[in-house]
Amino acid sequence: MEGEEGSESKQHHLSAGTLDPVSQKKHAAMLDRLATLHQSRLQQSAARSAAAAAASPAFESVSAFLDRFAESRRTIEADLQGCRAIAADPASAARLKPELEKMAASIADLDRLVAENSYFLPSYEVRSSLRAISALKESLEAANSELLPRKKFSFRNKAPKKDPTFLVKEVEEAKVSAPGKPDLAVVRETPGFRNKEGSILIKHFRVSEEGEGDFTLADLNSCEIYLRGRLRALFIHRLTNCRVFAGAVLGSILIEEVNDCLLMLASHQIRIHHARATDFYLRVRSRPIIEDSSGVRFAPYRLFYEGIKEELRDSGLEEETGNWANVDDFKWLRAVQSPNWSVIPEEERVQTMNVSDATEEPCEDKQ
Missing domain, CATH: 2.160.20.70 (Pectate Lyase C-like)
Structure with a gap:
């Protein structure tokens, strides 16, 4: 279509010099319409491409998902280390429980990330990700037991619950x-x-x-x-x-x-x-x-x-x-x-x- 429009435009341009003023004005208006139509088609094509990209899932490659997963995992592990530093400072003790609860929410988000993207991940990567999440949960449970103050007494002893x-x-x-x-x-x-x-x-x-x-x-x-x-x-x-x-x-x-x-x-x-x-x-x-x-x-x-x-x-x-x-x-x-x-x-x-x-x-x- 673009070749036809270019050929048509060229033919009209070559013959424009033989036209009377009224015809030349009509000829120029026609060229403007062709240019506008062509620009509109280009914009529509770009809009369709952008819409298709926006409709695509967040992760369509295993490497992109693994990069995101690894980054989130490192952040949670760093936050766990930060909680130990907070626990060592009595002045910051009040911040400890909210930080641990925030990490529990981050681990839950990571678990949901795996579930939502498991449709295209190889089974090995799904298993590996679930094992990593389980390890994070164990570390968080250990941090809760170690860092949060324990009750001074209890009427009965209970076995600790496992996730x-x-x-x-x-x-x-x-x-x-x-x-x-x-x-x-x-x-x-x-x-x-x-x-x-x-x-x-x-x-x-x-x-x-x-x-x-x-x-x-x-x-x-x-x-x-x-x-x-x-x-x-x-x-x-x-x-x-x-x-x-x-x-x-x-x-x-x-x-x-x-x-x-x-x-x-x-x-x-x-x-x-x-x-x-x-x-x-x-x-x-x-x-x-x-x-x-x-x-x-x-x-x-x-x-x-x-x-x-x-x-x-x-x-x-x-x-x-x-x-x-x-x-x-x-x-x-x-x-x-x-x-x-x-x-x-x-x-x-x-x-x-x-x-x-x-x-x-x-x-x-x-x-």
Whole structure:
């Protein structure tokens, strides 16, 4: 088009000298219109390019993400060192707690950064980033214990709580170091339901119990499980033909060896290993991770009981992020959709499950 316009302009320019004054004026006006049109096209092209650039994700290259991640990590580590300097100066002691809380927020932002960009990162980089974040959380927890003043007395001693994300990390590292021994001590020590068949199992976590503890479901066959209230971490191992309905989990859920099950779960982080022919109805802040799984399907969370909206809100899970449909398969590294998972068609999804009438019975097994 530009060549045609230039040729047309040249022809009109060559013949302009033979035109009368009126025609010459018309000729000049036509050239102005052509120039204006050409400039307008250039501006539109530049605007389209700028809009496309603005619509692109923040990180489309692994190196750009790693640079940002490393910079944020160095800043947090430097801030941790700065807190130790603040603790050494009694005059600045009042600043210590706000600074530690600020670092906790920075680590949470870094965790969210990984979750939001994991769709294009290689699985190794995702794992490496999560390990680095876990290390930062451990360092922050150690700094809190070491630097903040302790209470002078307590009516009872309590075992220190572990970050639920760290608990999941501990389980996964133990699996690597001891393959073939999935019944790990860190899981065995938690309360839970174990070794049941054909049972209805109900547990209501109350605030008076500091209900946000850790809970395990293991070696269950043909059971229905209802977990109401808030949990800190949930471990699910070796379930067959079971239906699990759980309220808000503040930290992570680790799932291993489930077959022909339905699980309705809400959590900040969900990892699934060795699942077969199982449907997951999820409310999750980060992208669910599957590994060594096949025939698993996903749909949005559909659980209701009195008080669940408040529990989800207090756990930071009130918002439906849509991440239930953004699944990362760590054993499928190709650019095309993994064949190991799919979205449950609308007509095949279960209706909202109202478990308000579920009554807790003394069937808990803590062995």
